Amino acid sequence: MKTFRICDDSVFCADSMALNYVGNGATLVIPFGVLESLRRKQTSKGVEGRNCREFFSLLKQKELEGCVGTAIQGDTSILIWRESKQIMKEVTTFHTTDNVSSCLVAAAFELGEETDCNTVIVTANSLVHIIVGSFSLSVEYFRPRPFRAEDVYPGCGEVQLSSTMVSALADGDVVPFSAALFPNQYYKAYSPDGAYAYGRYDAKSHSLVPLLPAASTIPGWISPRNSEQTFALDALLNDQISLVSLVGQAGTGKTLLALAVGLYKSLDDMVYNKVLVSRPTMPLGNDLGFLPGSVEDKLGPWMHPIADNVEYLLKNKKVGRANLRNFEDLLNMDFIVTEPLSFIRGRSIHNQFLIVDEAQNLSLHELKTILTRAGKGTKIILAGDPYQIDAPYLTTATSGFVQIVKKFRDESIAAHITLKAVVRSILAERAATIL
Structure with missing residues (x-):
C-alpha cells in the first residue's frame, strides 16, 4: 500500500x-x-x-x-x-x-x-x-541523518609497498604511486619486513614524495607524537597548501599543532606577518549574557583556550626571543591577533596564518565567507570536532566544516588530516573513549 x-x-x-x-x-x-x-x-x-x-x-x-x-x-x-x-x-x-x-x-x-x-x-x-x-x-x-566518522574523508592511511620502495622513500626519494584517490593524501608506507616511511601523494607526478624535514620536529617548538600529527605538521608547514583542515576529538592536538606552526612560520621563518586566530563565540551550557568592556575584553574569555596553548608552547620553547615570555607579549607585539568571526566579513587578509578553531560550529555559508577573505600569501587552518557541535540547528551531517572537507578533497591546494589518538593526558583519553 x-x-x-x-x-x-x-x-x-x-x-x-x-x-x-x-x-x-x-x-x-x-x-x-x-x-x-x-x-x-x-x-x-x-x-x-x-x-x-x-x-x-x-x-x-x-x-x-x-x-x-x-x-x-x-x-x-x-x-x-x-x-x-x-x-x-x-x-x-x-x-x-x-x-x-x-x-x-x-x-x-x-x-x-x-x-x-x-x-x-x-x-x-x-x-x-x-x-x-x-x-x-x-x-x-524526525532525527537528522546520523554522522559517522567514516563518512569524513580521512586524508591519510597506510599502504604496503616493496622494501625497495619504502627504503627509497625513507632516503628522501620520490616513489611512483597511483593508488591514491585525492591530492595530498598522506600515507604510512610499510614493507613486509616491518620498515616504514611517510609520504605525501603528489597528484601531478602520481608519486609519493617524502615529507618536509621539519615535519619530524620543529626545533624549539614541538615534536609529533604519532603518525597523524606528523602528517598534520607537514601539511601545516607546506607553503604550497593554502587550506588545511584538522578533524579530531578533544585532546588530539589540533589547535596546539596549528599554533606551533603558525608561530614558527611567523617568528622564526618570517613567512607570515602574524598569526590571526578566530573562533565562534558559542557557549557550552547556559550563556552568561553580555560581557563588559571593549571588543578585546569581550573576546577574552572565548580566547582562553588559545592563550593556554600558547603559554604551553612558550614555556616549553628551548630557544627564541627573550622578550616573548607569555601570550600577552605576543599580543602586544602584534605577532598574534584574536578577532571575532563577526568582524571578518568584507576584509582582505594578506600574508597571515589564519586559524579558525571550533570550526564545527560554523555553517557552510559562514565558512565560505571566511575562505573568501584569504588574500595573497595567506594560509587558512580549520580545526574542529564534528561530534562537539554546540550551534543550534547545526548537526554533524549539516556542519559546514564537514562539507568543506568533502568539497576540497580534490583540490591540490588543500589537505585534510583526521587525528585519532588523544595525547593530552590519560584522563582525557579515557574520557573521550568511554563517555
Missing part, C-alpha cells in the same frame, strides 16, 4: 537537506501551511533562516527535475498539498493552537479519505508530536 509522509516545518529547519532522504521511499507531502511557515522563517538571522532558504533552493531544483507535483495520482516523489477550507475548519474546531499543526492533521485526514493510503506525519517538534498523536494519527519523530 502506498504511504504518504507528511512533514512539518521543524524538519527542514533542522536539516535543509532532509528533502533528499526524509521520504524514505514513500511520497513526501508538504502542506501549503508548512511552506508558508518556512517562508516567514527564511528572513530570520542565523542557521534556521539559512536552512529555510536552502530548503527552497533545493525544492526549486527538485521541481526542475520533475520530482514535485500537486496531483495525488501523479508519480512524483514530492507532493505539495493544499488543504481544503472545510477540513481545516473541522480540525480547528477541536484544535486551536498553531496553524502548522492544523495543516498537518488536515492533510493526513484528507489524504487518508481520498486515497485509502497510509499516512505518517514527520516532525522534529515535540509539541506537534503530542498534538498530532492526540488525533490518533501515525506520527514519527
Whole structure:
C-alpha cells in the first residue's frame, strides 16, 4: 500500500537537506501551511533562516527535475498539498493552537479519505508530536541523518609497498604511486619486513614524495607524537597548501599543532606577518549574557583556550626571543591577533596564518565567507570536532566544516588530516573513549 509522509516545518529547519532522504521511499507531502511557515522563517538571522532558504533552493531544483507535483495520482516523489477550507475548519474546531499543526492533521485526514493510503506525519517538534498523536494519527519523530566518522574523508592511511620502495622513500626519494584517490593524501608506507616511511601523494607526478624535514620536529617548538600529527605538521608547514583542515576529538592536538606552526612560520621563518586566530563565540551550557568592556575584553574569555596553548608552547620553547615570555607579549607585539568571526566579513587578509578553531560550529555559508577573505600569501587552518557541535540547528551531517572537507578533497591546494589518538593526558583519553 502506498504511504504518504507528511512533514512539518521543524524538519527542514533542522536539516535543509532532509528533502533528499526524509521520504524514505514513500511520497513526501508538504502542506501549503508548512511552506508558508518556512517562508516567514527564511528572513530570520542565523542557521534556521539559512536552512529555510536552502530548503527552497533545493525544492526549486527538485521541481526542475520533475520530482514535485500537486496531483495525488501523479508519480512524483514530492507532493505539495493544499488543504481544503472545510477540513481545516473541522480540525480547528477541536484544535486551536498553531496553524502548522492544523495543516498537518488536515492533510493526513484528507489524504487518508481520498486515497485509502497510509499516512505518517514527520516532525522534529515535540509539541506537534503530542498534538498530532492526540488525533490518533501515525506520527514519527524526525532525527537528522546520523554522522559517522567514516563518512569524513580521512586524508591519510597506510599502504604496503616493496622494501625497495619504502627504503627509497625513507632516503628522501620520490616513489611512483597511483593508488591514491585525492591530492595530498598522506600515507604510512610499510614493507613486509616491518620498515616504514611517510609520504605525501603528489597528484601531478602520481608519486609519493617524502615529507618536509621539519615535519619530524620543529626545533624549539614541538615534536609529533604519532603518525597523524606528523602528517598534520607537514601539511601545516607546506607553503604550497593554502587550506588545511584538522578533524579530531578533544585532546588530539589540533589547535596546539596549528599554533606551533603558525608561530614558527611567523617568528622564526618570517613567512607570515602574524598569526590571526578566530573562533565562534558559542557557549557550552547556559550563556552568561553580555560581557563588559571593549571588543578585546569581550573576546577574552572565548580566547582562553588559545592563550593556554600558547603559554604551553612558550614555556616549553628551548630557544627564541627573550622578550616573548607569555601570550600577552605576543599580543602586544602584534605577532598574534584574536578577532571575532563577526568582524571578518568584507576584509582582505594578506600574508597571515589564519586559524579558525571550533570550526564545527560554523555553517557552510559562514565558512565560505571566511575562505573568501584569504588574500595573497595567506594560509587558512580549520580545526574542529564534528561530534562537539554546540550551534543550534547545526548537526554533524549539516556542519559546514564537514562539507568543506568533502568539497576540497580534490583540490591540490588543500589537505585534510583526521587525528585519532588523544595525547593530552590519560584522563582525557579515557574520557573521550568511554563517555
